[in-house]
Amino acid sequence: MARPRASRPCPALALDLGETRRELRVSPILPGTMLQLQTRTPPAWLDAVFADFDAFLIDHTLCERKASANGMSLVAKYPDRTLILEPLIAFAREELEHFHIMFKVLAERQLLLPADSKDAYVNGLRKTMSSESNALFLDRLLVSAVVEARSCERLQMVTEALPPGPLKDTYLDLVRAEARHHALFFRLAERYFPAEHVKARARTLFEAEAALIETLPLRAAVH
Secondary structure, three states: OOOOOOOOOOOOEEOOOOOOOOOEEEEEEEOOOOOOOOOOOOOHHHHHHHHHHHHHHHHHHHHHHHHHHHHHHHHOOOOOHHHHHHHHHHHHHHHHHHHHHHHHHHHHHHOOOOOOOOHHHHHHOOOOOOOOOOHHHHHHHHHHHHHHHHHHHHHHHHHHHOOOOHHHHHHHHHHHHHHHHHHHHHHHHHHOHHHHHHHHHHHHHHHHHHHHHHHOOOOOOOO
């Protein structure tokens, strides 16, 4: 397979959190209003993905399930933070739908889901979290935003490399969802913390994520 084209920046999409069904409003956020990844995934990552594409599809499917579980975990941990509950329940439902979509992709290829395994990327990010209660709440939201941002970037790379067809169309829809999920977690954080504080803390976490990415091997996985 020829080396795929370099990826374009992930689109940042506005989200109306007042709508339970969260209808997508395609409204790009102006540059500078959202923090971005501090390092880009090298094209060599795509070589690893397409060298074992079935393994990548399995890992991606597991990531969608874990994202849904993360949303519900936040709901369970912070039932008193009422401003995040409705949006996160909707987020968890949408991620579960994505898991179902990817599960069907696996079934068409006669691929089976394995047992869960530890994720060095996510575990590495969790080590950067504060231990203080209120700061930990912010960090949990922002680490989720970081994960969604990296997922958006990498799924977009895969989307652009895929040939035209149903799978490419599926991935395009998932990329759009990852972009608005990234925005969602920032908006939820700003419901409880000043915007400048959110941006400053997010910048630190994005820098930590960039350093972590440099230490991890390139493999047929989302992270």
